[in-house]
Amino acid sequence: MPKTKLMLLGPPGAGKGTQAERITEALEIPHISTGDMLRDARDRGTDLGKKAAEYMNAGELVPDDVVIGIVEERLEQDDAQDGFVLDGFPRTLNQAEALDGQGVKLDAVLSLEVSESEIVRRLSGRLHCPECGAGYHKSFDPPQTEDVCDECGHQGLERRKDDQPEVIRERMRTYEENTDPLKSFYADRGVLVRIDGEGSPEAVAGRIAQAIDAV
Numbered sequence: 001m002p003k004t005k006l007m008l009l010g011p012p013g014a015g016k017g018t019q020a021e022r023i024t025e026a027l028e029i030p031h032i033s034t035g036d037m038l039r040d041a042r043d044r045g046t047d048l049g050k051k052a053a054e055y056m057n058a059g060e061l062v063p064d065d066v067v068i069g070i071v072e073e074r075l076e077q078d079d080a081q082d083g084f085v086l087d088g089f090p091r092t093l094n095q096a097e098a099l100d101g102q103g104v105k106l107d108a109v110l111s112l113e114v115s116e117s118e119i120v121r122r123l124s125g126r127l128h129c130p131e132c133g134a135g136y137h138k139s140f141d142p143p144q145t146e147d148v149c150d151e152c153g154h155q156g157l158e159r160r161k162d163d164q165p166e167v168i169r170e171r172m173r174t175y176e177e178n179t180d181p182l183k184s185f186y187a188d189r190g191v192l193v194r195i196d197g198e199g200s201p202e203a204v205a206g207r208i209a210q211a212i213d214a215v
């Protein structure tokens, strides 16, 4: 597959992170996830991380100036020059315009379309390893031994802090208000591709691969 500049768009739990990992392996391009970068800053206790944590724990968006700054810096690195998959950015019209302003032209914006009931099922069972970051789902993608990470053997898988029902509701509201309008922004530029995000991760990955081939 050719190296490509891609963005995954979709509500919380749509499978952006899951599919981004697969695209990264197939195309050998970096996975740039603002959620992962902000969680990393929060866990390291940096000033930026402490500020971001207040918003993330409440299910709200971290202010544009903070996020735009970290993405601009990341996109300037050598490994992102020929292609990348953006996951969770842009999330507001301001962020999309900042990306335009940086001269970054996306080849495709892949919009993962998933029903609300499926989102709730996915987020209510999501687990991760606090040691190495590997991700699981208690029903759809469980570890081989219950509560033990397949990758590093750590015992004690955890739920994400923002996967509590009231925070999930706020994240979905925030998505509808701020991020869903990006679909028409990118449709107007002719790069929006709607992908049926339901079914197994393999089925969704197959649809994405077809869409990327057509770019």
Ligand code: AP5
Binding pocket: 010, 011, 012, 013, 014, 015, 016, 017, 018, 019, 034, 035, 036, 038, 055, 056, 057, 059, 060, 061, 062, 063, 064, 067, 087, 088, 089, 090, 091, 095, 122, 123, 125, 126, 127, 135, 136, 137, 138, 140, 141, 162, 171, 197, 198, 199, 200, 201, 202, 204
């Ligand atoms: P972020 O980390 O980006 O969270 P999100 O958009 O809410 O998305 P998720 O990571 O929850 O879900 P996902 O779509 O990646 O699904 P996943 O693959 O994990 O952002 C977190 C917070 O950071 C935000 O709320 C905000 O505060 C802040 N932030 C981040 N970016 C920002 C920005 N640009 N501006 C401002 N603030 C920002 O899948 C979910 C589960 O389902 C997993 O358990 C997985 O195993 C399972 N699963 C996946 N696919 C399937 C399938 N096909 N079938 C069955 N199970 C599946």
